[in-house]
Amino acid sequence: xxxxxxxxxxxxxxxxxxxxxxxxxxxxxxxxxxxxxxxxxxxxxxxxxxxxxxxxxxxxxxxxxxxxxxxxxxxxxxxxxxxxxxxxxxxxxxxxxxxxxxxxxxxxxxxxxxxxxxxxxxxxxxxxxxxxxxxxxxxxxxxxxx
Amino acid sequence: xxxxxxxxxxxxxxxxxxxxxxxxxxxxxxxxxxxxxxxxxxxxxxxxxxxxxxxxxxxxxxxxxxxxxxxxxxxxxxxxxxxxxxxxxxxxxxxxxxxxxxxxxxxxxxxxxxxxxxxxxxxxxxxxxxxxxxxxxxxxxxxxxxxxxxxxxxxxxxxxxxxxxxxxxxxxxxxxxxxxxxxxxxxxxxxxxxxxxxxxxxxxxxxxxxxxxxxxxxxxxxxxxxxxxxxxxxxxxxxxxxxxxxxxxxxxxxxxxxxxxxxxxxxxxxxxxxxxxxxxxxxxxxxxxxxxxxxxxxxxxxxxxxxxxxxxxxxxxxxxxxxxxxxxxxxxxxxxxxxxxxxxxxxxxxxxxxxxxxxxxxxxxxxxxxxxxxxxxxxxxxxxxxxxxxxxxxxxxxxxxxxxxxxxxxxxxxxxxxxxxxxxxxxxxxxxxxxxxxx
Numbered sequence: 001x002x003x004x005x006x007x008x009x010x011x012x013x014x015x016x017x018x019x020x021x022x023x024x025x026x027x028x029x030x031x032x033x034x035x036x037x038x039x040x041x042x043x044x045x046x047x048x049x050x051x052x053x054x055x056x057x058x059x060x061x062x063x064x065x066x067x068x069x070x071x072x073x074x075x076x077x078x079x080x081x082x083x084x085x086x087x088x089x090x091x092x093x094x095x096x097x098x099x100x101x102x103x104x105x106x107x108x109x110x111x112x113x114x115x116x117x118x119x120x121x122x123x124x125x126x127x128x129x130x131x132x133x134x135x136x137x138x139x140x141x142x143x144x145x146x
Numbered sequence: 147x148x149x150x151x152x153x154x155x156x157x158x159x160x161x162x163x164x165x166x167x168x169x170x171x172x173x174x175x176x177x178x179x180x181x182x183x184x185x186x187x188x189x190x191x192x193x194x195x196x197x198x199x200x201x202x203x204x205x206x207x208x209x210x211x212x213x214x215x216x217x218x219x220x221x222x223x224x225x226x227x228x229x230x231x232x233x234x235x236x237x238x239x240x241x242x243x244x245x246x247x248x249x250x251x252x253x254x255x256x257x258x259x260x261x262x263x264x265x266x267x268x269x270x271x272x273x274x275x276x277x278x279x280x281x282x283x284x285x286x287x288x289x290x291x292x293x294x295x296x297x298x299x300x301x302x303x304x305x306x307x308x309x310x311x312x313x314x315x316x317x318x319x320x321x322x323x324x325x326x327x328x329x330x331x332x333x334x335x336x337x338x339x340x341x342x343x344x345x346x347x348x349x350x351x352x353x354x355x356x357x358x359x360x361x362x363x364x365x366x367x368x369x370x371x372x373x374x375x376x377x378x379x380x381x382x383x384x385x386x387x388x389x390x391x392x393x394x395x396x397x398x399x400x401x402x403x404x405x406x407x408x409x410x411x412x413x414x415x416x417x418x419x420x421x422x423x424x425x426x427x428x429x430x431x432x433x434x435x436x437x438x439x440x441x442x443x444x445x446x447x448x449x450x451x452x453x454x455x456x457x458x459x460x461x462x463x464x465x466x467x468x469x470x471x472x473x474x475x476x477x478x479x480x481x482x483x484x485x486x487x488x489x490x491x492x493x494x495x496x497x498x499x500x501x502x503x504x505x506x507x508x509x510x511x512x513x514x515x516x517x518x519x520x521x522x523x524x525x526x527x528x529x530x531x532x533x534x535x536x537x538x539x540x541x542x543x544x545x546x547x548x549x550x551x552x553x554x555x556x557x558x559x560x561x562x563x564x565x566x567x568x569x570x571x572x573x574x575x576x577x578x579x580x581x582x583x584x585x
Contacts, residue, residue, distance in 0.1 A: 018200065020252075020282035022321070023551060026500045030544035043502035045204065045284050069200075 007036065009141050012060035014042040014051055016067045016075035024066045024098060032064070035133055048082040055089050062139045064132070065096040072100035073110040077117060084118045093139050097123030097132065151246035151270035152312040152348040154193065155383050155417050163191040164411055164447040165418040168436040169250065171197030171222030173213070178223050179236045181433045186245045188437045190444030193418070194240070194247035196268075198222045198259065203252045204283070221430065225249065225262045233266045246270060248314070254279035254290040260297040269304060272314035272350075274337035276487060276496075280503040281321050287491060287505040291484040295344050302345030310348055313341050314385055318352030318369075320498050323391030324550055326512050326520045327356065327365035328468030328530070329498065335372045335469070336476055338382065340483040348381040350418065355389045355407045357553055358519040360460060366414025368466035376473065383417035386410060388443075392555045393426040398562035400424035403554065404439060408446040413455050419443055427555075463519075468530050472496065475529040494527030500547075511542050514550040518557070 011032050013025055022044050029039045040058045042051065055063060063083070065076060076096050083089045096119050100110045111122040121135050158165045168185055172178045182194045199222030201209040210227045213220055225233060241247045248270035249263050256273060263271055279290035304311040317334030334351045341349050353369055356362055366384065373382055388407035394400045404421060411419040423439040425431035431439075446452055475495045480486040490496045494507035499522075501508065509526030522536050542550075 018204070020200070022281075022502050023323075023500070025502060027544055027547055027551075030542070030547055034544055041502060043284065043504075044282060 007141075009037045009061040009136060009139055010040065010058065011037050011136065012040045012042065012055060012058055012063045014046045014054075014063070014065055015044050016065060016069075016071060016079060017045060017047050018071045018075055019067045019069040020044045021068045024068050028064065028066055031129065031133075032136065035136060037136060048079050051079060052082055052086050052089065055083065055092065056086070060092065061141050062136060063092060063094040065094065067096070067098045067100070070099050070101060072096060072098055073114065076100070076114055076119070080114065080118045093120045093135075095119060095121040095123065095132070095135060097127065099125045150310040150312065150348075151193065151248060152310055152381055152383075154243070154246045155350075156381075158191050159383065159417045164408070164416070164444070165193055166190050166440045166443045166447075167193045167248070167418060167420045168195050168440060169197055169420060169422070170195045170431075170433070170436055171199065171250075173199060173220035173222065173224055175223075175228065175232050175236050177433075179240060181436070182236070182240045182245075182247065184433045184437050185440065186240060188440045188444075190440045192245075192440050192444075194245060195420075196223050196225065196236075196247060196249050198249065198251040198253075199224050200252075202226055202259065205253070205255060205258070207258075222251075225266070226258045230262075230265055233262070237266065237268075241268075248272065248312075252278055252282060252316075254283040254285040255293045256297050257293060260300055264300060264304060267304075267307075267309065269309045270312040270314070271301070272316055274315045274317050274334075275340060275484065276333060276491075277316035277320060277337060280491075280498055280501050280506050281319075284503070287503075288488055291488060294340070295484055298341055298344035298346050302347075305347070311346060312348045312350070313346045314350040315341065315352055318385075319354045319387055319390055321501060322354060323356070323389075323554075324512050324514075324520065325356075325499055326468075326522055327353070327361060327368070327465050329472065329496070329510075329528075330354065331365060331369050331372055331465065331469035332472035332476075333496070334369070335376055335473055336483065336487065338373075338377050338380075340487070342377065342380055343483050346380075349377075350383050350385045351377070352385050352387060353414075353416075354387040355403075355410055356520055357514050358517070359406060359410060361463070361465070361519045362410050363414050363460045364463060365465050366410065366416060367460060368469060370415055371466055372469060372473070375470070384415060385418040385420065386414065386416040387420045388422045389554055390422075392552050393422065394424075394555050394558040394562065395427045396559050396562045397424040398565065399555075399558035399560075400426065401442060402561060403558045404443055405446045408443045409452050409455065412447055412452050413458075419447075464533055468533050471530050471533060472528065495529055497526040497528055513542050513546060514553045518553070 029041045032039050114122050170181045185192050185194050199220035202224050210224045275291040275294035301311045315334045315337035317337040318330045421439040423431040423435040425435050476486050476490040479489040497507045497510040499510040499512045511524040515521045
């Protein structure tokens, strides 16, 4: 019989450095917990160095960045660089979603650039939340305690 | 003192006029001045607002300097980084005894902001050690309490120059939605008492329009009682914020929501109303949209149908008693209000539902019930167990949370749809699950 812990991922949830919104984070925490996973929620306005430190501390299977203030592209670019420059975090799956820019048209371009910079998936404003759920399920837990 | 912000609101109230005010801030001094002038010329008893940008709010003055050097627009007026002469130029000939101006910001550590507004001779601003720290920042509450104590004391020295400093508590808003009214009332009254302890003698206490007109009116009446009980020795008035949560997507729905906020302000005895505009669901409003909202609220305020409802009785469902229990429990903790607030949050006597800040216990939960009223579903360690009985199934699911967050948007958009069947509003636009970005 498989151990239930096998499918349980540890998800680190965070905003970007300039975004003070938190309802998106509260909602996503509940949603991800309902999918059966553990959530470490860092809250609003998380500076890059703190995000790196918390990732090293919690060793998540997946990092979910949610941002709605329109600075997702600008802040996300810096954030993924900081994570990927840190040896232990070079390969951890990181996704970003929400409102990446202030103009709808340019946002498609932003998504492609963020993927090129090291994000594993980008969920645009209005994207189906099932897509996030599928992505979480696709991530293999790093430490399997079967 | 006449000519002051507080004096202007007092005079308007004496004449029976509701003061209306926008949320408005531009980084370009010329545009800021134009916005203030347009507010001044609006057909309304209006006061002006200078809202600061979010880099100034978090104290990132390098980012402000870069943006100003590159000519990039910020989302507010950077009062600390603009030259004092520039700010004088924005205000000269605009601010006078017929048109006071308030600075709105959102900073948990506002020393430099207070320094700038004192040097500009501005006599009104807002915030508070809890309400500007817990909802939107990562600053430790202890630092915010110390900082706000110093700022209040500095602001109070304006009185030596013959200026009456006026401070508004943002405690009646917190996260903007899904906080039962009793905690909002307790928070704004406790912040008012904190201001008084640090030398402020003129203040406004706040409340935000929530999900139920009846519950909101009960709350506003409760706030007046609490002011009589705890703050009767200082000059004060009540300010109401038009709904701060997820806004209707239709202009008609948004105007209905603003009309209800105005009626609530008049019936609940608020002296001042801060408006929102139909642009809110989509982007930052323009000057013209702000003026339209101010003039609309001013019209609704003097409508005989609005005035007729003043003084009608409203059911007491315990909002005042809950708020009083929270305030008394905090006052019992320490004579110094700042220390009492820190102890109260550490013990969970005050616990803001859904607030992720590290200094908030985070055990309280609330949702919108079947009648549209906000109700506690978990109270954590708050000392109101004798007054509130949360349901046993205390868990709020992600779907229920989303539904509660969008309750007002849904209600007003549907009402607008039914009232105006000719409008091309397709049902699926209203019912479509909103993206998380709409939060």
